[in-house]
Amino acid sequence: MESPAGSKRVTLAQVAERAGVSVMTASYTYNRPSRVSDQARSKVLAAAAQLGYGGPDPSARSLRRGSTRTLGVVMGEHLSYAFDDPQAVSFLAGIADICADRGYGMTILPITGAAEDVPRIQGAAVDGFIVWTTSDDDPVSAAVQATKRPAVVHGGPAVPGLGLVSIDNRAAAYAVGAIAFAGAKRPAIVSQPLSRDRISTIMRGTDITGVLFPVTRHRLEGYRQAAEDTGIAWRDVLVAVCARNDAAEAERIAATLLTAAEPPDAIAAMSDEQASGVIRAAHAAGRVIPDDVAVSGWDDGAAAAQLGLTTVAQSLRDQGAACARAALGQTPNSQAASWSVVRRDSTRR
Amino acid sequence: MESPAGSKRVTLAQVAERAGVSVMTASYTYNRPSRVSDQARSKVLAAAAQLGYGGPDPSARSLRRGSTRTLGVVMGEHLSYAFDDPQAVSFLAGIADICADRGYGMTILPITGAAEDVPRIQGAAVDGFIVWTTSDDDPVSAAVQATKRPAVVHGGPAVPGLGLVSIDNRAAAYAVGAIAFAGAKRPAIVSQPLSRDRISTIMRGTDITGVLFPVTRHRLEGYRQAAEDTGIAWRDVLVAVCARNDAAEAERIAATLLTAAEPPDAIAAMSDEQASGVIRAAHAAGRVIPDDVAVSGWDDGAAAAQLGLTTVAQSLRDQGAACARAALGQTPNSQAASWSVVRRDSTRR
DNA sequence: GCTCACGTGTGTAACGATACACCGCTAGGC
């Protein structure tokens, strides 16, 4: 180890004294090198090297400047989930693109789902927040709002004073649902969780208004409308809830659906991962896609094209970038993101 | 918008004045609520709400406290690459696990590869750094070292004063190479980039000492030893360098290798993604694995088991966690991570 | 010769919060 653990922090004032110049000259050496003569600059740098000065203290600097040049990202209850979900990772990449471009850091905030999150959010050294889609009752959105710093929510919920970047999930679900459910007698839905407790379950005639994740609620509303348009009553539509966004779990739950009496002949999922699990389960059950069962996904990720999956195309990366720009105050606070339906062979003509 | 953009920042002193209490009482209201009476606390909170106070300023707080409770992660030249590489994402998840547990934030630093990186690293409001594997000549490791803050490098290079968390890449490459090259006449290697300019190329008798990425260099040394042990001269071993860690590019370059005169009959890759590209190319060229060509990967990710790939197993997630613990000063600075070879059907018996 | 601009150096006053020490009051033990 170069510097012993016991050594105190070296300050700019000590460097200045050692170099025989004023504190301001030392400060300018780091912040506006052209402002000082070559001679003074090299004296300062030599003194800094001798004393083991590690550069201006970032906390003091941002206090004085009033900006941390860092954006905070809140990724939901279990931080590590974020890194397991490919769509969440794309979203982060979009934020990273903008941050890197603007010279901003990007802080991923540690969220545990407990009460201690609130002070952590307040205490985060960031200029603004980006909140990954969450539930209406999630206390972190209130905590973010309470900081009075600029913030953007991705997906939902809409929070007064915060921006919102999202696609129109209801319209997109209706559009893809209309295709997936066309000609079907018994449509079903593979859904993301309905509330923060994240339990897997299968039900019928689901109470949509009680769904706490706005993104999921809007998608269910769109799917419901699509089902009703083809003459199916909502009480007859199965909704299979997957606790995690994961092909394996969707496969398991889809296997249950498909081996029941009166199995579904059309399944609309809420992600391509789920849809690929559904397709595997369908193949395992000996069904032909789309004739025996039509399948649709969501996101249009890499797997969708390979599987020939009808899906909703959206760019999480672009949405991440839009959130970052909005949080930096460079674009309007709220923006509707674009989407489209990609029709492939997993649904009927 | 709740508070107009022109409004000045509200300070604790203003809140205290409005509430008719001292500044310290207001401060304790936020930091040690039990220290103040219910009456005073509610007066302070009411005043804060009226004034739109967003909580104690984090920069001021960390200046005073001498800690930011945040770890910085440096992920190599293009920040967004980090999110495209599944192994890098696992590594981040491992860091995130520890940070979330300890209540630390995790700042991903914006690195562009240009000169402006150095001040950005110095200016990062973090208590310590974790550096993702990089090249010997990468200026960011020097910049990190110059901050005098605790720092850990993952993979390499070894930097004086910084910790190092890594597997023994040389030994692991030797071990898996011995299996992949067993019985082969013309072994080849699909390699990660050899220098920071990241060009794809195919060469023979590669100069290993000039390889600037220590992880890659050590792996090549191990593979070389394995090849020489089976009686093959290094000058006869083809090395195909892939600019990016990506199945598609490995497939392209492997197709070139396999359609040449005297094609390789064993290919050791440096990631499972590369190996899966190699396998696809081999199938496309009508080869049987492992009889016509043996293939080995690296990392033992999800794809490896599916493909029956012989590979080096390591947990990037555990290594990320080890880096985080070390950067927080809770474990020794440097640690050797564990690895093993998983033998499957992609190599000869 | 006077003015003015410019390059370089300096002192002072914040930035917003918290650590620490201290103070007055009340309640309880003897």
Place this chain on the structure above:
DNA sequence: GCCTAGCGGTGTATCGTTACACACGTGAGC
């Protein structure tokens, strides 16, 4: 009735840096 403990409140100094205003000397322009 006195001493002590503890609760709730306060004033002051300080964390390390940078913004700002100013001071001084030099050389150009007229």
